[in-house]
Amino acid sequence: xxxxxxxxxxxxxxxxxxxxxxxxxxxxxxxxxxxxxxxxxxxxxxxxxxxxxxxxxxxxxxxxxxxxxxxxxxxxxxxxxxxxxxxxxxxxxxxxxxxxxxxxxxxxxxxxxxxxxxxxxxxxxxxxxxxxxxxxxxxxxxxxxxxxxxxxxxxxxxxxxxxxxxxxxxxxxxxxxxxxxxxxxxxxxxxxxxxxxxxxxxxxxxxxxxxxxxxxxxxxxxxxxxxxxxxxxxxxxxxxxxxxxxxxxxxxxxxxxxxxxxxxxxxxxxxxxxxxxxxxxxxxxxxxxxxxxxxxxxxxxxxxxxxxxxxxxxxxxxxxxxxxxxxxxxxxxxxxxxxxxxxxxxxxxxxxxxxxxxxxxxxxxxxxxxxxxxxxxxxxxxxxxxxxxxxxxxxxxxxxxxxxxxxxxxxxxxxxxxxxxxxxxxxxxxxxxxxxxxxxxxxxxxxxxxxxxxxxxxxxxxxxxxxxxxxxx
Ligand code: ADP
Ligand code: MG
Numbered sequence: 199x200x201x202x203x204x205x206x207x208x209x210x211x212x213x214x215x216x217x218x219x220x221x222x223x224x225x226x227x228x229x230x231x232x233x234x235x236x237x238x239x240x241x242x243x244x245x246x247x248x249x250x251x252x253x254x255x256x257x258x259x260x261x262x263x264x265x266x267x268x269x270x271x272x273x274x275x276x277x278x279x280x281x282x283x284x285x286x287x288x289x290x291x292x293x294x295x296x297x298x299x300x301x302x303x304x305x306x307x308x309x310x311x312x313x314x315x316x317x318x319x320x321x322x323x324x325x326x327x328x329x330x331x332x333x334x335x336x337x338x339x340x341x342x343x344x345x346x347x348x349x350x351x352x353x354x355x356x357x358x359x360x361x362x363x364x365x366x367x368x369x370x371x372x373x374x375x376x377x378x379x380x381x382x383x384x385x386x387x388x389x390x391x392x393x394x395x396x397x398x399x400x401x402x403x404x405x406x407x408x409x410x411x412x413x414x415x416x417x418x419x420x421x422x423x424x425x426x427x428x429x430x431x432x433x434x435x436x437x438x439x440x441x442x443x444x445x446x447x448x449x450x451x452x453x454x455x456x457x458x459x460x461x462x463x464x465x466x467x468x469x470x471x472x473x474x475x476x477x478x479x480x481x482x483x484x485x486x487x488x489x490x491x492x493x494x495x496x497x498x499x500x501x502x503x504x505x506x507x508x509x510x511x512x513x514x515x516x517x518x519x520x521x522x523x524x525x526x527x528x529x530x531x532x533x534x535x536x537x538x539x540x541x542x543x544x545x546x547x548x549x550x551x552x553x554x555x556x557x558x559x560x561x562x563x564x565x566x567x568x569x570x571x572x573x574x575x576x577x578x579x580x581x582x583x584x585x586x587x588x589x590x591x592x593x594x595x596x597x598x599x600x601x602x603x604x605x606x607x608x609x610x611x612x613x614x615x616x617x618x619x620x621x622x623x624x625x626x627x628x629x630x631x632x633x634x635x636x637x638x639x640x641x642x643x644x645x646x647x648x649x650x651x652x653x654x655x656x657x658x659x660x661x662x663x664x665x666x667x668x669x670x671x
Pocket of ligand 1: 431432617
């Protein structure tokens with residue numbers, strides 16, 4: 199297994215656990231060596247990531263799918279009108295009606311639904327259709343039979359093979375979904391059919407990934423927007439690519455000369471496990487996941503997985519009687535019982551007796567009687583797992599940004615969304631700081647990282663509008 203090479207004596211003082219026994223500290227040092235990544239190591243991963251991007255632009259069915267979104271336009275910010283949108287992430291579903299004000303601004307009416315397990319396993323499209331119906335009825339927006347069908351932008355954040363802007367066949371599920379009968383089928387048809395079963399006539403004008411819609415939401419107000427990135431349940435990014443660089447594009451060249459490409463970067467190093475810094479805790483998670491050996495990069499970075507990595511580490515320590523005196527609980531023993539949001543809370547618990555962490559261990563995980571050292575170790579785990587995620591996230595970012603150095607000679611905006619980015623303490627800073635080690639200073643200062651909260655809803659509406667405009671020409 200690929201290990202990290204940082205010698206023990208150089209380990210950061212932050213990972214010394216006050217009051218720990220020699221055995222406990224030794225175990226924490228093992229973790230520290232596994233989870234801290236040197237710049238040298240990251241540099242090698244960036245190089246491989248870039249190579250994989252090139253392979254994905256040349257041919258179909260590669261590790262990085264480089265999905266061609268068919269989005270070949272940029273909004274001017276002057277577009278107006280109201281459009282509906284559906285934003286399906288991995289945890290939440292939002293239905294919106296977005297009104298574009300023609301000055302780069304947008305207002306929306308929206309409703310948020312949490313995806314139930316039943317929908318993730320079986321009833322997804324019917325569940326989405328019911329949510330759309332609820333939204334339309336609650337807001338008195340259901341169109342009359344005499345009216346034309348509603349036009350809607352659909353943010354669908356799973357890898358699809360797109361032959362047009364409003365169709366896409368599902369390649370495989372990610373992020374814990376496993377709805378049968380969908381792989382190889384057009385997700386737009388599946389959605390339209392489910393809506394029709396409820397008597398709702400809806401025309402999906404565009405289907406896009408959340409990265410593409412986040413990018414377009416930013417582009418509506420900012421002509422410098424070049425890249426959209428998600429760190430939510432999963433992780434992925436999209437960027438404007440020069441069509442001349444997309445060897446696998448066989449269609450007519452668009453007038454703009456560019457197309458948004460969704461990298462599907464969560465799959466980096468999948469199947470091969472050749473270069474990412476796998477630890478036994480990652481491997482354990484992977485084996486028990488719904489998609490073993492898939493989404494390798496995503497499993498080290500995104501919200502769905504980090505809590506589970508931390509839980510595996512806790513059990514590894516407890517089994518050696520180095521944590522919680524060897525005790526566990528039914529909750530701590532159960533997969534996925536530690537939500538990543540608890541790592542965020544733990545990483546910033548600065549109370550003298552780590553009261554927040556006590557709450558997590560003793561109440562949420564139901565293991566009473568934690569010592570202060572147990573809680574300090576828990577905090578160290580949260581920091582190690584979160585910081586590795588932030589540093590690894592810089593890999594994809596740097597590989598993509600340096601792919602088009604022409605863009606870095608002037609101001610460029612990277613639109614970013616997702617709960618992990620928004621809430622994990624220091625994630626944004628560590629990611630940017632790490633990226634700055636790999637991009638020349640003169641270019642790095644041109645990059646603006648722009649939090650684009652809920653951009654994937656607004657962006658879907660912007661794209662629905664651009665696609666409709668295109669069809670009308
Ligand atoms: P979606 O992926 O559906 O668009 P989000 O961007 O909100 O949704 O991401 C949800 C993921 O983020 C879940 O996996 C959840 O565990 C994680 N998450 C939620 N709150 C936090 C937090 N405070 N810190 C870190 N991760 C979080
Ligand atoms: Mg989202």
